Amino acid sequence: xxxxxxxxxxxxAAAGLGLVxxxxxxxxxxxxxxxxxxxxxxxxxxxxNVTNVRTGQQSCYDRLVIDMTGKVAGYSVQYVPVVIQDATxxxxxxxxxxxxxxxxxxxxxxxNGQLTYAPAAxxxxxxxxxxxxxxxxVYAGSFEGTTSIGxxxxxxxxxxxxxxxxxxxxxxxxxxxxHHW
Numbered sequence: 001x002x003x004x005x006x007x008x009x010x011x012x013a014a015a016g017l018g019l020v021x022x023x024x025x026x027x028x029x030x031x032x033x034x035x036x037x038x039x040x041x042x043x044x045x046x047x048x049n050v051t052n053v054r055t056g057q058q059s060c061y062d063r064l065v066i067d068m069t070g071k072v073a074g075y076s077v078q079y080v081p082v083v084i085q086d087a088t089x090x091x092x093x094x095x096x097x098x099x100x101x102x103x104x105x106x107x108x109x110x111x112n113g114q115l116t117y118a119p120a121a122x123x124x125x126x127x128x129x130x131x132x133x134x135x136x137x138v139y140a141g142s143f144e145g146t147t148s149i150g151x152x153x154x155x156x157x158x159x160x161x162x163x164x165x166x167x168x169x170x171x172x173x174x175x176x177x178x179h180h181w
Contacts, residue, residue, distance in 0.1 A: 030180045031060030035158035039078035046073040048171060049116040050108040050147045055126040055137060062133040064126075064151055064175040066104055069116065072171045074105030077161045083150030086141030096135030096152030100159065104149075104173050108142040117147070125149070132179045133157060153177055 048070035056063045066072075080101045082091040108117035119125050119139045128134040133154050140148035159177040166172075 030178060033060060033158055033178045035160040035176075035178065037079060037156050037158050039076065040159075040161045041076040041078075042074050044073035044105070045145070046071065046104070046106040048072050048106040049110055050104065050106050050142070051116050051170070053117070053119070053125045053137065053139075053149060055128055055131070055134060057131055058176070061176040061178045062128070062131050062153075064102065064134075064137065064149070064177075066102070066147075066149065066173040068104075068106050068171050068173070070106075070170060071165070072104060072106060072163050072173050075161060075163075075173055076103045077101070077159065077175055079156055083138065083140055083152075084148075086143035086146065086148045088141075092138055092140055092150050094136050094138055094150045094152035096154055098153050098156040100151040100153060100175070100177070101140070102149040102151055102173075102175055104147050105145060106147060107145050108147045117142075133177045151175070151177070157181065 048068035050066055051069055052067040054065050078101060080099050083094050083099050083101050085092050109115050122139040125137040125139055128137060136152035138150040140150045157178050159175060161175050164172045164174060
C-alpha cells in the first residue's frame with residue numbers, strides 16, 4: 001500500500017507540474033523599437049517644397065524619405081482604411097494589408113505653379129520589391145499647399161516620423177516602419 005501511495009503521489013505531482021501556468025512573458029521590443037502605430041502629426045505650416053521621394057531598407061525597418069527645398073514643419077502620418085487622392089477624394093488602391101497616408105504641409109510646386117516634384121510613375125514612386133515591410137509607394141497628389149503619399153505596408157506595424165535638416169538648406173521628412181512588433 002505504501003508503494004501505491006508513493007507512486008500515486010509521484011504521478012499527481014508530475015501531472016500537477018504541467019497544470020501550473022507559466023508567469024507572464026517578458027518580451028523585449030523588436031530591435032529596441034517602441035514606436036507604436038497611432039497617428040503622428042505636427043500641425044505647423046511649412047515654407048518648403050517637395051522635391052523627391054525615396055526609400056531605403058535598414059536591418060529593423062524600411063524607410064521613406066521626402067526631400068524638400070526648405071524647412072519642413074507640418075505633417076500627418078496615419079493608418080487609413082484607404083489612401084485618398086488630394087483634391088478629388090478618390091480612393092487609390094495600394095498593395096499591402098495596411099495603408100499609411102503621409103501628408104506633408106509642403107506642395108510639390110513653387111509659388112509660380114511650377115512643379116518641384118513630378119514623379120514619372122505615380123503608382124510606383126520607388127521600387128520596393130524585396131522590401132520586408134513596404135509593398136508600394138504611390139503619389140496621392142499635391143493640392144492647396146499639401147502633398148500626399150500613400151504607403152502600402154505588409155501589416156499594421158509600428159512606425160515613427162521625424163525631420164532632418166539638410167542638405168543644401170533643405171530638409172527631409174522621414175517615416176520608418178518596423179519589420180515586426
